[in-house]
Amino acid sequence: MSRSSPANYSISQRTVHWVMAALILFNLLFTEGIEQWNRVSKRGGELAASDAFSANIHAYVGIAILAFAALRLILRKAQGVPPEYADEPALARMAAKATHILLYLMFFLMPLSGIARYYFGVDTAGELHAEVFKVILWALIAVHVAGAAAQRFYFRTDSLKRMTSGV
Ligand code: HEM
Numbered sequence: 259m260s261r262s263s264p265a266n267y268s269i270s271q272r273t274v275h276w277v278m279a280a281l282i283l284f285n286l287l288f289t290e291g292i293e294q295w296n297r298v299s300k301r302g303g304e305l306a307a308s309d310a311f312s313a314n315i316h317a318y319v320g321i322a323i324l325a326f327a328a329l330r331l332i333l334r335k336a337q338g339v340p341p342e343y344a345d346e347p348a349l350a351r352m353a354a355k356a357t358h359i360l361l362y363l364m365f366f367l368m369p370l371s372g373i374a375r376y377y378f379g380v381d382t383a384g385e386l387h388a389e390v391f392k393v394i395l396w397a398l399i400a401v402h403v404a405g406a407a408a409q410r411f412y413f414r415t416d417s418l419k420r421m422t423s424g425v
């Protein structure tokens with residue numbers, strides 16, 4: 259339980275949420291350069307300059323995500339977060355909490371496994387990154403967005419507001 263229970267996520271927390279959401283979707287969707295880098299690093303051949311550039315962007319964006327994740331944890335600790343919706347079914351509250359915890363876990367596992375593959379050549383880390391963690395992350399995002407929609411349209415809470423304009 260955090261020290262304080264503010265009504266909204268702070269402006270910094272909201273900014274970090276949406277910046278991270280954009281960066282994560284960018285890295286999930288635009289993977290041609292990094293995939294090409296991976297192919298060349300495994301099978302040899304020439305890496306086009308544009309692919310090398312995109313692969314580096316993928317790495318830098320991913321490292322930025324890692325830094326934002328750490329910042330986000332510090333902000334949670336320092337500023338607290340709004341309370342759970344006490345009148346919602348326990349199952350819904352547990353699902354929200356579990357999804358958030360697992361998302362945080364992926365904020366670290368995804369970049370760290372990428373770094374292990376890209377900078378240190380650890381193949382198993384690359385396989386986990388590209389085949390396991392990627393799928394888990396997509397699934398968590400789908401559940402999370404469905405949850406946000408359920409809050410808005412089914413439970414009719416102010417959840418979306420406390421992560422956007424504020425209540
Ligand atoms: C949250 C941050 C990240 C996300 C969401 C992400 C996402 C992805 C995705 C979707 C792929 C393509 C997987 C496929 O083949 O379908 C990929 C591949 C890859 N990414 Fe990332 N990535 C992130 C961070 C990083 C970082 C920080 C690095 C390195 C510094 C990195 C290095 C790589 C490498 C080397 C591959 C190719 C791995 C392989 O196919 O074996 N990624 N990443």
Ligand code: HEM
Pocket residue numbers: 275278279280282283330334339340358361362399402403406416417418419420421
């Ligand atoms: C359309 C896209 C998205 C919507 C509508 C959305 C909406 C929200 C809302 C309303 C909350 C606040 C929940 C509450 O009231 O306690 C929240 C929290 C959260 N969101 Fe999202 N989100 C989106 C995308 C993402 C993405 C892509 C990620 C990361 C992959 C993400 C990660 C999180 C996390 C970890 C929390 C927990 C609160 C925290 O500690 O920061 N969200 N989201």
